[in-house]
Amino acid sequence: MARAREAKRHSYDEEDALPDGAPPSISAADVGPLADMVGYALRRAQLAVFDRVIKEFAALDLRPAQFSTLALLKHRPGLKQSEAAAALGIQRANFVALFDLLEARGLAERRPYARDRRSHALHLTPAGERLVARAQEIEAAHERKLEQILGSDGRAQLLVLLRQLAERL
Amino acid sequence: MARAREAKRHSYDEEDALPDGAPPSISAADVGPLADMVGYALRRAQLAVFDRVIKEFAALDLRPAQFSTLALLKHRPGLKQSEAAAALGIQRANFVALFDLLEARGLAERRPYARDRRSHALHLTPAGERLVARAQEIEAAHERKLEQILGSDGRAQLLVLLRQLAERL
DNA sequence: TATTGTTATACTCTATAACTATA
DNA sequence: TATAGTTATAGAGTATAACAATA
Numbered sequence: 278m279a280r281a282r283e284a285k286r287h288s289y290d291e292e293d294a295l296p297d298g299a300p301p302s303i304s305a306a307d308v309g310p311l312a313d314m315v316g317y318a319l320r321r322a323q324l325a326v327f328d329r330v331i332k333e334f335a336a337l338d339l340r341p342a343q344f345s346t347l348a349l350l351k352h353r354p355g356l357k358q359s360e361a362a363a364a365l366g367i368q369r370a371n372f373v374a375l376f377d378l379l380e381a382r383g384l385a386e387r388r389p390y391a392r393d394r395r396s397h398a399l400h401l402t403p404a405g406e407r408l409v410a411r412a413q414e415i416e417a418a419h420e421r422k423l424e425q426i427l428g429s430d431g432r433a434q435l436l437v438l439l440r441q442l443a444e445r446l
Numbered sequence: 447m448a449r450a451r452e453a454k455r456h457s458y459d460e461e462d463a464l465p466d467g468a469p470p471s472i473s474a475a476d477v478g479p480l481a482d483m484v485g486y487a488l489r490r491a492q493l494a495v496f497d498r499v500i501k502e503f504a505a506l507d508l509r510p511a512q513f514s515t516l517a518l519l520k521h522r523p524g525l526k527q528s529e530a531a532a533a534l535g536i537q538r539a540n541f542v543a544l545f546d547l548l549e550a551r552g553l554a555e556r557r558p559y560a561r562d563r564r565s566h567a568l569h570l571t572p573a574g575e576r577l578v579a580r581a582q583e584i585e586a587a588h589e590r591k592l593e594q595i596l597g598s599d600g601r602a603q604l605l606v607l608l609r610q611l612a613e614r615l
Numbered sequence: 616t617a618t619t620g621t622t623a624t625a626c627t628c629t630a631t632a633a634c635t636a637t638a
Numbered sequence: 639t640a641t642a643g644t645t646a647t648a649g650a651g652t653a654t655a656a657c658a659a660t661a
Binding site: 620627633637 | 639640641642643645646647649650651652653654656657658659660661
């Protein structure tokens, strides 16, 4: 404990009297003006939702980015590798290892791309199709859970607002 | 080769651009069902907002987590280190290096905590007070920009929905 | 000369275990 | 024993540069 030991002479901290054994009061989560910042609220909400999603996908051994990749290829089979990465907002360099893992697990594959021998056409395997179907069921149940919290209108309105942020910023 | 690409990438640094009616209309990447997932929309929106915030704070050499720490200490001076970390949702182990940096820059400091010699009371320095005031002005301008995109009601409604997600999930 | 997939690398954030000094 | 701060470390995620094959 030899860190910031600079012999500061003042030690005024008689503000919060924390009696021993007292339950953690509301003040523990009081972040003041931060609570009114969109960026801060966005980060906290995203972490909460992702924590939940990661746990729900754990049984399938699927990370969010892996699920997104499979779901994208189900929707648009035959995408070029660079197109898939761009659509998901992932650098193409980082997409390589991500897709390598999906391919090693037999969930997706690279096929030759007819018109350009530099490119690969990405496709799900039958096993990939089955896994993404199961994952999307889990996902749908998760969305229903969110609807219980936000209300049906609230969830729909949230999606509109979030898309506006992502697209118009 | 890589030089042209690099110059192209770093070239968009416009801050106050974005006229109200002009739709940037970036890549209309069709991600199918992903677009209707709260988790996916949350991630894309958070990345967009943070990209912007990071650029706007760059002049102050402040990362979002550093700003949050300073803003929290302005609101609740004398917080114990573990309390500050918990309020921000940061592991106490990871908070150490974060606060070390703020202290090394003379923006905040650890003071002895009267009733428990294991703890530190965290405070802003005068320089920290000045910096966080400037950062909060930048932040306020950013919120006004978001309000132009979402509408005043939209921004307020977004905050309500995001807090519900973070607290009730 | 430019682009696609790739490798290598580095940096940030996050998560966990274990140590120390206090309680 | 338990807790606060700390250290060390490992794992994701992300960003950039460079290279070979191909356009």
